[in-house]
Amino acid sequence: MTSSYRAALIAWMLLALSLAAPLALAADELAALEPSPEQVLTAERIMSKLTKSHYVQKRVEDLSSEALFDAYLKAIDPSRLFLLASDIEQFHPWRGGLDEALLAGDLEPAFSMFNRLRERRLAELDALVDGLDGRLDALSFDGDETLLLDRSEAPWPADAAEAAHLLGLRFKNEVLGLRLAEREPDKIRDVLERRYTGQRRRLGQVDAGDVFRVWMNVVTHNFDPHTEFFPPRDAENFDIRMSLSLEGIGAMLGSEGEYCKVERIVPGGPAEQDGRLKAADRIVAVGQGASGDSVDVVGWRNDEIVELIRGPKDTVVRLSVLPAGQGDGAALRVIDITRDEVRLEEQAATSEVIELVRDDGPWRVGVIHLPTFYIDFEAARAGDPEYRSATRDVAALVRELADDDVDGIVMDLRGNGGGSLFEAQELTGLFLGKGPVVQIRGVDQRVDVAPAPPESPLWSGPMGVLVDRLSASASEIFSAAVQDTKRGLVLGSRTFGKGSVQALVPFEDGQLKLTQAMFYRLSGGSTQHMGVLPDVLFPSLYNEDEIGESALDGALPWESIPPAKFKPKKTHDFAAMGHELTERHQQRLQEEPELVAVVERLELSQELRARESISLNEHARKLDSDATDARLLAIENRRRAALELEPLASLDELNADETADEAGVETAEGASASGDDSSTEDALQLPDHAPDLAEADPFAREAAQVLVDFIQLRNKVRGVQRPVMR
Known part of the structure; x- marks a missing residue:
């Protein structure tokens, strides 16, 4: 133990005592939460695994104590509404020594800070519930007050009076939102009373395991945002999410402040088929059946919200959501979704033919929509010759389109968050043939090259790949390989930027999702953080500040390694025609x-x-x-x-x-x-x-237009005259 840590430890012990006393007086029924010996041991094991096996070779000493301190405060009070400036000043001795506390197996700082937050939050909720009628009667909505939408960088409240004022503005906005939704006064009171009483109850149910999970994930996210610890219940939910076998709506949920946030829509699930629920929407209330009351879930634990959303097949769940990108005062959207099981066949690739008319006659472009890189592992392992996979299904569609005499094919990977690396390799081979697909570097810094099957390509004609901000992982491997080898055009908006590989490490009381490798393009650059930048950029329907790797705190940086040995296909020279392709695209954006x-x-x-x-x-x-x-x-x-x-x-x-x-x-x-x-x-x-x-699917149609532009320009360069067909 260093002398600085010993001195800090003495200060922390005195600080912990000063923090615990007010809580005991303010809320006799809630004892201060304390870490268990088992949690101390688990924390030590997690740190050992992180420092020895994470892709980024960090020692505990390399962690920034200041960054951990700030990240933890952001995790427990993201809007800076409850903790006071005086609280932050009291916590200050911990700001410079959290890394040494981790080395010593000391969880006291995290628990003490949370206990103070809980004390402040409970007092606020008690005041809201007890004085609800008086607060509602005193409200006036004809003034010039405003509410700051993002307080994550705002100063901490100077004192209790300023905190009360800020919380009062938030309360006023909650009431105004209900008034604008045309709720009757009695209904507004009932909704708020249930909301605050429920939040008070749930805050009382928070246990040491919840605090431990939050703190440990602040630590793991200091390595990268995809490394995460799951306690037993969260581990079960993660397994269900990965297997896509639970009956529900097919949405991956996370947290944003007091809201449950939609992280991703699962391809082939009920939410994706319905089409209205979108990534970054925030769920405010959940109702059962086509009509009736909804349960307000603002401030609820995510596992409780998940339990409300899950349910038997063919039953209806109603979600009241705040649309992504809009403030707390935005009009709520009510979405009713019929629960079902996400089935492999519902995620299967599909195709269509888009017909275009140009001066030189009609053109036909096949578009293959692939929502995920799927494979039926069980059937494949069992030796079933008819097992389903993305590559098998796409191959069948390519043959059909070829028989239909299409002029080109577009692979539509919009919204495709990835899947099987094996399938990414196999699918790439359908269009590139044998050769390398992606480079993978592990913790030991050894680089392996993942190849496509040693076969000739199934389709050698013109091709494009359509992507968006939700195209990630395996989608980025495929599109980057097509782009690097000059096999085809990549169209759309910048992809997600997830270039890391995770493995699950089991613990007795949960599991650790650990980043252990990185993907690199054939050209040497990583897809991490930057994603794949299309050759022709389409307008992005998703805000890059809200969705994507670059929007995640602690995302690993872009890196590069030496390029792999590969031979470009030379099917096009984008540099020679890129300017004209972009000009034609921009013209259609102004005319179509x-x-x-x-x-x-x-x-x-x-x-x-x-x-x-x-x-x-x-x-x-x-x-x-x-x-x-x-x-x-x-x-x-x-x-x-x-x-x-x-x-x-x-x-x-x-x-x-x-x-x-x-x-x-x-x-x-x-x-x-x-x-x-x-x-x-x-x-x-x-x-x-x-x-x-x-x-109309305007972007799929526009991708077909750009591909035809490319074929026309390439024919012009080659001196090929296309027969005019009427």
């Missing part, structure tokens, strides 16, 4: 009605995201909502005019038309339930009024 609508809605979405605060004046908020609706209506009517459709008088007509078009399928609040993820309605995170662009 569906694309124009997408761009205009994206611009409006970005404008809404840029807001730093919202008004707490009811009239101003209503005017703002009406103005947004008016702009959306104008965008829709410009689209309809360009397509020679009748204009709409209001967005209500649009919702009514969409409901009628659904052939009797009932949806909440008239929203579209098309289930096609190409609809811009929720991808742009705007209010629940938008044209259903599912049939």
